[in-house]
Amino acid sequence: MPVSSLIARLPYPSASTQRALAIAAIITQGGIGVTGSVVRVTGSGLGCPTWPQCFEGSMFPVEHPEYDTLNQWIEFGNRLLTGVVVLVAALCVLAAWRIYLTHPGRKRLLVLAWTMPGGVVAQAAIGGLTVLTGLLWWTVAIHFLASTILVWLAVMLLHAFAEGDEPPRWQISAGGRKLLVALVVALAGVLIAGTTVTGAGPHGGDPDTPRLQAPIEALATVHGALLVIYLAVLAALGLHLLRGGATRRLWRRYGIVWAVALAQGGLGTLQYELGVPEALVSFHVLGSAVVIVATAALWCAARDRGPSVSFHAAPSVAQDISSTDRRKPTVTRS
Numbered sequence: 001m002p003v004s005s006l007i008a009r010l011p012y013p014s015a016s017t018q019r020a021l022a023i024a025a026i027i028t029q030g031g032i033g034v035t036g037s038v039v040r041v042t043g044s045g046l047g048c049p050t051w052p053q054c055f056e057g058s059m060f061p062v063e064h065p066e067y068d069t070l071n072q073w074i075e076f077g078n079r080l081l082t083g084v085v086v087l088v089a090a091l092c093v094l095a096a097w098r099i100y101l102t103h104p105g106r107k108r109l110l111v112l113a114w115t116m117p118g119g120v121v122a123q124a125a126i127g128g129l130t131v132l133t134g135l136l137w138w139t140v141a142i143h144f145l146a147s148t149i150l151v152w153l154a155v156m157l158l159h160a161f162a163e164g165d166e167p168p169r170w171q172i173s174a175g176g177r178k179l180l181v182a183l184v185v186a187l188a189g190v191l192i193a194g195t196t197v198t199g200a201g202p203h204g205g206d207p208d209t210p211r212l213q214a215p216i217e218a219l220a221t222v223h224g225a226l227l228v229i230y231l232a233v234l235a236a237l238g239l240h241l242l243r244g245g246a247t248r249r250l251w252r253r254y255g256i257v258w259a260v261a262l263a264q265g266g267l268g269t270l271q272y273e274l275g276v277p278e279a280l281v282s283f284h285v286l287g288s289a290v291v292i293v294a295t296a297a298l299w300c301a302a303r304d305r306g307p308s309v310s311f312h313a314a315p316s317v318a319q320d321i322s323s324t325d326r327r328k329p330t331v332t333r334s
Contacts, residue, residue: 004101012102013095015162015311021092022158025116028085029154030289032123033147035078037285040198041278045135045205047075051128054079082124089116092157099310106310108165112157119150135209137199144198144285148191151289155296164306172302173244179237180302186230187295191288193223201276220272227265234258253298260294263287 013021039045047067048054054076055062061072096113100106123146130139170177197219199212212219238254246254264287271280 004097007094007097008101010094010098012098018095018099018161018310019158021088021095022154022161024088025092025154025157026151026293028081028088029116029119029147029150030286030293032078032081032085033144033151033289034282034286035081036143036147037282039075039078040140040205041203041281042071042074043203043206044071044074045140045209046131047071047073048079049131051131052124082120086117086120089120092116096157096161103309105165109157109160109310112153112160115153116150116157119146119153122146123150135205137195137204137210137212140205141192141195141199144195145191148288148292151292152296155293156300159297159300161310162308163300163304164308166306168303168305170303171247171250172241176237176240176244176302179233179240180299183230183233183237183295184299186226186233187291189226190223190230191292193219193226194288197223203276203278203281224265224268227261227268231261231265234261247301250298250301253294253301257291257294257298260287260290264291 039047048061049067050056053059054072055064061069061076063069064072092113093110093116096106096110100110123143126139126143126146130136130143133139172180196212196214197216200214200216200219201211204211234254234257241250241254264284267280267284267287271277271284274280
């Protein structure tokens, strides 16, 4: 029996189910980055020194004179959480596929859903590279940046469930769109610069991990300057919205971006002044995910793709597909 026929027999996901799955995708994609930071700041990055096994011949931590048991379980626990991410990603695909069978025009939704498990596979490969290279700083940076992309895509998926598939009709002018693009570029710069600060910082995931040989003060200054640029572009966008008008939804999300970006900037400054304590590192990683979510939500609020049809099922879709599978051509003989 074709896979589509099996999926068509699943219950059509309700609106609340669609939203819950997409929100779960955002939480898990962002959360795995936070737990990864816990691995790093506790020096547990090589608690499991091989991949995909924890030790040669064992998927689980084992007593070993060179590796602390707690560090092993912290790293192994982070690997186990990947299973939760996989489960949520798979459920997103099933929900989007079930919707697509009822509404064939929802191909964009299905493609976005497939980026979730696709991203998990990519992250698993990058994670393996990170372990096998001994936590080289640039592999850790790539691992983190891949998570930021997946968080952005998860926000896009959440909106895709609730909107149509018409070509985007922008709610802001061409100048506003350019500023919005500049805002996203500035955010990317902030995130990339942040990974260099981490690469030169004291928390490498293992005491013997080579660090980025660059002055951390200079890297932190660049990181902070890029955040200032991000905020300046955000302010310019606000002035543009004042002149051109904006929906209440857009203004609300714009305000949220300001709140989370300023909070993240303050947290980063406090973290630096206190000598980068472990707990604040993980909170800073969490804050970066929140800023990404807020910026992506602002992007989505700036355009309209028409009403969604995903919240309404055609009750006969499973029967229609099954009937199509069984249907035989009729030959009439004269």
